[in-house]
Amino acid sequence: MxxxxxxxxxxxxxxxxxxxxxxxxxxxxxxxxxxxxxxxxxxxxxxxxxxxxxxxxxxxxxxxxxxxxxxxxxxxxxxxxxxxxxxxxxxxxxxxxxxxxxxxxxxxxxxxxxxxxxxxxxxxxxxxxxxxxxxxxxxxxxxxxxxxxxxNTYALAMNRAGARAYGTRTLSEVAALSRRDPGAVTLCVETEFAARDDGLQGMAKAYGMNVPASRVQKMDGGIIYTQVSGGRSCTFGEVFTTDGRIAAMHLVVMRDDRRFFPxxxxxxxxxxxxxxxxxxxxxxxxxxxxxxxxxxxxxxxxxxxxxxxxxxxxxxxxxxxxxxxxx
The missing domain is CATH 3.40.190.10 (Periplasmic binding protein-like II)
Structure with missing residues (x-):
């Protein structure tokens, strides 16, 4: 592997x-x-x-x-x-x-x-x-x-334009946005992350995040960075916190303020x-x-x-x- x-x-x-x-x-x-x-x-x-x-x-x-x-x-x-x-x-x-x-x-x-x-x-x-x-x-x-x-753990990230528009910097703020304006939060994630208890399901439960399945798109990990950077398919995407594409594509990582991820x-x-x-x-x-x-x-x-x-x-x-x- x-x-x-x-x-x-x-x-x-x-x-x-x-x-x-x-x-x-x-x-x-x-x-x-x-x-x-x-x-x-x-x-x-x-x-x-x-x-x-x-x-x-x-x-x-x-x-x-x-x-x-x-x-x-x-x-x-x-x-x-x-x-x-x-x-x-x-x-x-x-x-x-x-x-x-x-x-x-x-x-x-x-x-x-x-x-x-x-x-x-x-x-x-x-x-x-x-x-x-x-x-x-x-x-x-x-x-x-x-x-x-x-x-090198999981995180959610968005592009700079989205960060300026929504003002989110933490996962708690993303969760609050999902409850306040459900249409604003769309996620691009890998299939594995979507199914794992230490992935999307557990994160949503821990933070009280309201993201229905219709607002979640599953795709290959490499594509996620491109989609988030362009803001075309999702406002937030699953990333790894030390990935070089975060800086190269000017993505903003949401802080895991409740320390959910391992x-x-x-x-x-x-x-x-x-x-x-x-x-x-x-x-x-x-x-x-x-x-x-x-x-x-x-x-x-x-x-x-x-x-x-x-x-x-x-x-x-x-x-x-x-x-x-x-x-």
Whole structure:
């Protein structure tokens, strides 16, 4: 399973994919990171000199960029790095880190809690959600470092003209608009989102949103952004909060002021044995993770998905621009 929806897969499906991965699917041979990068604000003194580390990622743009960021940071700190990013399947990259086929990746807290660890209900507070995942995965040979503010979860968005016309900035305000002027709220969503309890149905119930089925259009996720941007088929559309098209198409995201949607904060997931051997990994990654938020993710994702740039190039340029590494 690739793409952003992978981190919302049902636990039963996750277990099936895990079995397939364990049977030999998933990892490619990878290639060494050959970039000549040096320490900046991280990696001073080459604390990872002599280490041979393998980084991995899932197969969608954001996670590939995060994997490249991690690999380049390790390289700047002195390690030899093997790039095994862009693994097909939601489970493949995680299983590689757990089994030792890879050493580290950026994973999402909600993904681990719901999809991998099998819980039905997310934890609303992002720090508590991260701590719960950290503590549970410690038993699986995985260590979670501090999370980023980057939270790749569901949201509703509209174009700027609609935001000016209706003045909505939160989902509570969208719900109030739907009750006050039902004709003003039309939604473009994916079929899965329309059917999920943690999607449209649950959101409408939690916020008291009055949107009859006749005002909901179901379509492919990529089309939603175009439809919302043009304001042709819907005033609001389902988006992912870190999608690069939000900025590129000048969309305005409605704040989930009641914290209905699960938290999917990105955080480094490290093979515990690797971290015990190379504890400097934490010092290298913590400052970088702390800088990652939704605005940064949208910018980097747009460079890949809108401008067509290579994820490694995007990652390196950002790390240099932020002063984390030098060339």
């Amino acid at each position: 690739g793409g952003r929806r992978a981190h919302r897969a049902a636990p039963a499906l996750a277990l099936a994919l895990l079995a397939a991965t364990s049977a030999g699917c998933g990892l490619t041979s990878g290639s060494p990171l050959a970039e000549s990068v040096r320490p900046g604000s991280v990696g001073q003194g080459l604390p990872l000199k002599g280490a041979s580390l393998t980084v991995t990622s899932k197969s969608f743009s954001e996670n590939i960029v995060l994997g490249q960021i991690m690999g380049l940071a390790f390289k700047a700190a002195g390690a030899s790095v093997l790039d095994r990013t862009n693994i097909q399947g939601s489970i493949g990259a995680r299983e590689a880190v757990r089994s030792g086929g890879a050493d580290a990746m950026y994973e999402y807290t909600g993904t681990a809690w719901i999809t991998y660890l099998g819980h039905d209900e997310p934890i609303p507070d992002p720090q508590r959600q991260w701590r719960a995942v950290r503590d549970a995965d410690a038993r699986n040979g995985l260590t979670w470092l501090a999370p980023a503010a980057l939270d 938290n999917y904060n990105a955080a480094p997931e490290i093979n515990s044995a690797t971290l015990r051997r190379y504890p400097a990994i934490k010092d290298v990654l913590d400052p970088i993770t702390a800088r990652l938020d939704n605005d940064v993710a949208r910018e980097l994702n747009a460079e890949v998905d809108v401008a067509g740039k290579d994820p490694r190039e995007v990652a390196e340029e950002w790390l240099v621009r932020e002063g984390f590494i030098t060339r």
